[in-house]
Amino acid sequence: MKILVPVKRVIDYNVKVRVKADNTGVELANVKMSMNPFDEIAVEEALRIREAGNAEEVLVVSIGPAQAQETLRTALAMGADRAILVKTDEAVEPLAIAKILKAIVDEENPGLVLLGKQAIDNDCNQTGQMLAALLGWPQGTFASEVVLGDGSVNVTREIDGGLETVKLNLPAVVSADLRLNEPRYASLPNIMKAKRKPLDTKEPSDYGVDTARRVTTLKVEEPSKREAGVIVETVEELVTKLRDEAGVI
Amino acid sequence: MTSLVIADHDNVSLKDSTLNTVTAAAQLGDVDILIAGSGCAGAAEAAAKVAGVSKVLVADSADYAHPLAEVLAPLVVKLADGYDAILVAATTSGKNFMPRVAALLDMAQISDIISVESADTFKRPIYAGNAIATVQSSDAKKLITVRTTAFPVAAADGGSATIENVETIENPGISSFVSAELSKSERPELTSAKIIISGGRGMGSGENFALVEAVADKLGAAIGASRAAVDAGFVPNDYQVGQTGKIVAPELYIAVGISGAIQHLAGMKDSKVIVAINKDEEAPIFQVADYGLVADLFQALPELEKELS
Numbered sequence: 429m430k431i432l433v434p435v436k437r438v439i440d441y442n443v444k445v446r447v448k449a450d451n452t453g454v455e456l457a458n459v460k461m462s463m464n465p466f467d468e469i470a471v472e473e474a475l476r477i478r479e480a481g482n483a484e485e486v487l488v489v490s491i492g493p494a495q496a497q498e499t500l501r502t503a504l505a506m507g508a509d510r511a512i513l514v515k516t517d518e519a520v521e522p523l524a525i526a527k528i529l530k531a532i533v534d535e536e537n538p539g540l541v542l543l544g545k546q547a548i549d550n551d552c553n554q555t556g557q558m559l560a561a562l563l564g565w566p567q568g569t570f571a572s573e574v575v576l577g578d579g580s581v582n583v584t585r586e587i588d589g590g591l592e593t594v595k596l597n598l599p600a601v602v603s604a605d606l607r608l609n610e611p612r613y614a615s616l617p618n619i620m621k622a623k624r625k626p627l628d629t630k631e632p633s634d635y636g637v638d639t640a641r642r643v644t645t646l647k648v649e650e651p652s653k654r655e656a657g658v659i660v661e662t663v664e665e666l667v668t669k670l671r672d673e674a675g676v677i
Numbered sequence: 678m679t680s681l682v683i684a685d686h687d688n689v690s691l692k693d694s695t696l697n698t699v700t701a702a703a704q705l706g707d708v709d710i711l712i713a714g715s716g717c718a719g720a721a722e723a724a725a726k727v728a729g730v731s732k733v734l735v736a737d738s739a740d741y742a743h744p745l746a747e748v749l750a751p752l753v754v755k756l757a758d759g760y761d762a763i764l765v766a767a768t769t770s771g772k773n774f775m776p777r778v779a780a781l782l783d784m785a786q787i788s789d790i791i792s793v794e795s796a797d798t799f800k801r802p803i804y805a806g807n808a809i810a811t812v813q814s815s816d817a818k819k820l821i822t823v824r825t826t827a828f829p830v831a832a833a834d835g836g837s838a839t840i841e842n843v844e845t846i847e848n849p850g851i852s853s854f855v856s857a858e859l860s861k862s863e864r865p866e867l868t869s870a871k872i873i874i875s876g877g878r879g880m881g882s883g884e885n886f887a888l889v890e891a892v893a894d895k896l897g898a899a900i901g902a903s904r905a906a907v908d909a910g911f912v913p914n915d916y917q918v919g920q921t922g923k924i925v926a927p928e929l930y931i932a933v934g935i936s937g938a939i940q941h942l943a944g945m946k947d948s949k950v951i952v953a954i955n956k957d958e959e960a961p962i963f964q965v966a967d968y969g970l971v972a973d974l975f976q977a978l979p980e981l982e983k984e985l986s
Contacts, residue, residue: 439804444807522785549804551788553788554779557773557777561781564851566852572914591859592858593856595855605921642814645810645811646798651802656963657969658968659958667981667984667985670950670952670968674967676928
């Protein structure tokens with residue numbers, strides 16, 4: 429079986445996000461960019477499945493600017509076998525991403541698509557579900573455990589009240605939540621080796637997908653700020669203030 | 678325009694998140710509700726009483742006992758004709774099936790809206806709430822998930838909607854429910870609680886959460902946790918408040934032994950009153966707290982319990 433793992437290049441999760449002064453977006457110039465953390469977990473899970481002998485190849489795909497190549501090289505250094513970059517300088521919406529991924533799935537015939545549950549830039553949480561819909565495949569979102577069976581996969585999902593396990597016929601789409609695994613670091617020899625692994629470059633038009641936006645961002649603003657309040661000295665003072673001043677207990 | 682709200686319910690009654698979503702939908706025009714469930718007449722009757730609801734559609738089938746996206750999405754697609762917008766609360770259930778509906782309809786989805794600016798324009802948080810985007814959709818139907826903490830609940834009484842059964846669709850049979858491990862608790866649900874007390878890494882162990890529980894009992898509060906406390910195995914994952922956990926906005930949020938990482942703040946900063954108890958006076962949580970107490974939580978929590986008695 430082949431596993432397809434789509435990955436996204438996003439602002440590093442440790443970077444303090446700043447809104448641009450002209451309110452057109454957030455500052456991305458000279459800011460550290462990394463692989464979306466949830467996608468890193470998806471790459472790790474795919475590698476573990478291959479290492480357990482349940483898959484032969486891990487193919488990583490990124491849809492983004494030329495620099496997304498670095499993100500793909502990171503995935504290759506972690507251990508992925510092959511990469512495809514679908515190059516575009518536009519911010520492509522989840523639905524168009526899902527359409528490009530569907531075209532790649534049609535060409536590559538993976539038995540499983542593993543991806544992060546959401547990207548930490550636009551926080552949409554849509555791509556995996558949309559891809560599953562377009563393919564007519566089942567979906568296991570917010571996965572905290574993935575157990576492959578014969579022609580099926582059991583996915584334990586993080587849901588509001590706790591955990592839920594579903595059984596999906598393969599092929600399927602699985603989206604990774606935080607607790608699925610802890611991704612490995614790429615070793616230096618593997619980083620060197622990754623430079624020689626195959627990386628194809630394509631464009632959205634190669635897949636016949638129209639990436640015109642349906643949702644336009646009119647404005648990006650800072651959220652309203654909370655002011656720090658007062659420091660109380662004792663528990664007694666705290667309770668008095670909550671009771672008499674704030675009136676919340 | 679007319680909107681369809683997909684209800685969050687337990688077959689017997691509606692979850693509060695449905696009432697928040699009705700408020701968001703009402704800002705767009707008329708509201709119908711879909712109850713897809715198994716033996717869900719109780720939830721349908723509750724939905725018919727919600728103020729401002731015109732019609733309740735009921736899809737009652739064993740297939741909807743567990744809301745699998747593969748079964749629910751085609752039903753919503755079939756009902757989508759005649760609706761200008763389809764809304765659901767941004768719970769793990771709504772987040773799971775709504776994008777599937779959107780893709781089947783070839784429409785974009787607008788996730789996690791916090792305000793309705795006009796019929797096609799909405800505000801939503803991006804970058805874990807560190808920025809707020811105003812977005813405009815050009816699609817014929819607006820497919821929306823709603824951040825429930827941003828909208829007040831609609832009145833659960835006063836409406837008299839008609840109830841109409843709709844045909845269910847055939848289960849595509851590509852997925853099935855195996856099991857669920859749901860946390861059992863007598864306490865209020867995190868996302869609808871008026872008071873929440875959360876513990877962080879500073880709690881030191883799962884056993885020490887007994888101190889938090891004792892205070893929660895006095896206040897009738899729900900118990901939450903930071904990601905650090907969940908990752909350390911002190912409490913189950915569904916306690917997690919934050920960007921990747923639950924987004925909450927109670928009247929009172931008490932953060933104990935929580936440093937205040939940006940991911941945690943993203944999940945609770947809209948609370949009305951925030952209290953921080955931490956022995957590290959430099960902890961970032963104090964920058965958002967209305968009342969801060971620099972103290973050892975192992976002394977402060979028992980004292981707090983006593984003060985509240």
